[in-house]
Amino acid sequence: MRKISTAIFIFGIFFLFSCKENKKHSIPVKTAALQNECVHRLTDVIVYDIFNPPVAGRIYAYSNLAFYEALRFKDSSSISITAKMKGFDKMPAPEKIKEYNFSLAAAKAFYKVAKSLIFSKDILVKTEIKLLEQFKKNMDENEYNNSIAFGDSIASIILKRSATDNYRETRGMPRYNVFNNEKGKWQQTPPDYFDAMEPNWILIKPMLLDSVAQFAPPPPPPYSLDKGSEYYKQLMEVFTLTKNLTPSQDTIARYWDDNAFVTKHEGHLTYANKKTTPPGHWMGIVSILTQQNKLGEVATAKVFALSACAMFDGFITCWHEKYKSRTIRPITVIQENIERDWEPILQTPPFPEYISGHSVISSAAATILTKLLGNNYAFTDTTELEYLGLQRSFKSLDEAATEVGISRMYGGIHYRAAIDQGRLQGQKIGELYLHVY
Secondary structure, three states: OHHHHHHHHHHHHHHHOOOOHHHOOOOHHHHOHHHHHHHHHHHHHHHHHOOOHHHHHHHHHHHHHHHHHHHHHHOOOOOOOHHHOOOOOOOOOOOOOOOOOHHHHHHHHHHHHHHHHOOOHHHHHHHHHHHHHHHHHOOOHHHHHHHHHHHHHHHHHHHHHHOOOOHHHHHOOOOOOOOOOOOOEOOOOOOOOOOOOOOOHHHOOOOOOOOOOOOOOOOOOOOOOOOOOHHHHHHHHHHHHHHOOOHHHHHHHHHOOOOOEEEEEEOOEEEEEEOOOHHHHHHHHHHHHHHHOOOOHHHHHHHHHHHHHHHHHHHHHHHHHHHHHOEOOHHHHHHHHOOOOOOOOOOOOOOOOOOOHHHHHHHHHHHHHHHHHOOOOOEEEOHHHOOOOOOEEEOOHHHHHHHHHHHHHHOOOOOHHHHHHHHHHHHHHHHHHHHHO
């Protein structure tokens, strides 16, 4: 299936760029598919390399920013997104005396940035080479060289910022210390008791947020096994709900799981399934909606960039709260105090519970998409066909984001407070981006 998709993509590029861009014969609806394909190929690699959600969000943000910043010159009314962000140098501008194909420049910038942020570079290199060959066959040599050089210059600015956002520094920090004697605080969870995921993500520099604490949620309900406490009520809500899941609720939980690496244990045999991440799932939704809405190239690139960057910032502020409150997961409390053999239908991810990261980034992306595309916009999400063989239809983006949140309680991995506050935080982040852009 992927080989067929790649063949169709290459053929489409050959057809679309048989005319020079400077003759203004490009077809916006179809050429917008260029970025959709680039993002899809990047998702393939992110899944293959098993990048966790915050890291995947970082890769999508920088790559899509590069695409937009190189492409925006195709529309004189489009402004730089990075100009209002933190830590980016001023982007270069094309020289008036030279001819460019900004679609080519955008693709070049995207691939250069993406390859620098992943492990399995060869996978993207093969696709990039085929794509560039098609451009080169149907373009004046000077225009081709100018476009490649311009894309490279945009990518260099993006990569300079990525090299100073503290990501590299966080790779070498000591392992997170779990304080075993603290009641109600997060503990490593079964079945594999993995180390805490990205405990230092709060050190990553945000794109637009003033600080990692901006839009910080209220504290979670205090841990208490008193039956009258708010915490205990929410704990029992999860326990009771998961014991009586309907088939529809089970499907919703599994559909939005988006766990990049789920281990399975059968006797002495352990194996794992790889799937897309939460930001990868929303990049898929962006692709579906921009094509369904027939957006042009630059409009598509803007939606991708803003959505990806909002999720990038969402992970930072969400992770700040996670490792500040260090809320214990339902599986630990339920197995220790209520039912020893209780198991959620989803594998609990290895980081503290409050707040729900999927709720935050889904709400942030949905807020941006709602403003740019409209809320009463029905669509069918086919992103998970490739991984689960499932698809779901929604009447609006708000309905999809709401379902994401409740899916985490159906799955037995979050309490209601984490979901509700996660949605509110994501909305605030999305609104911040819309206010600036």
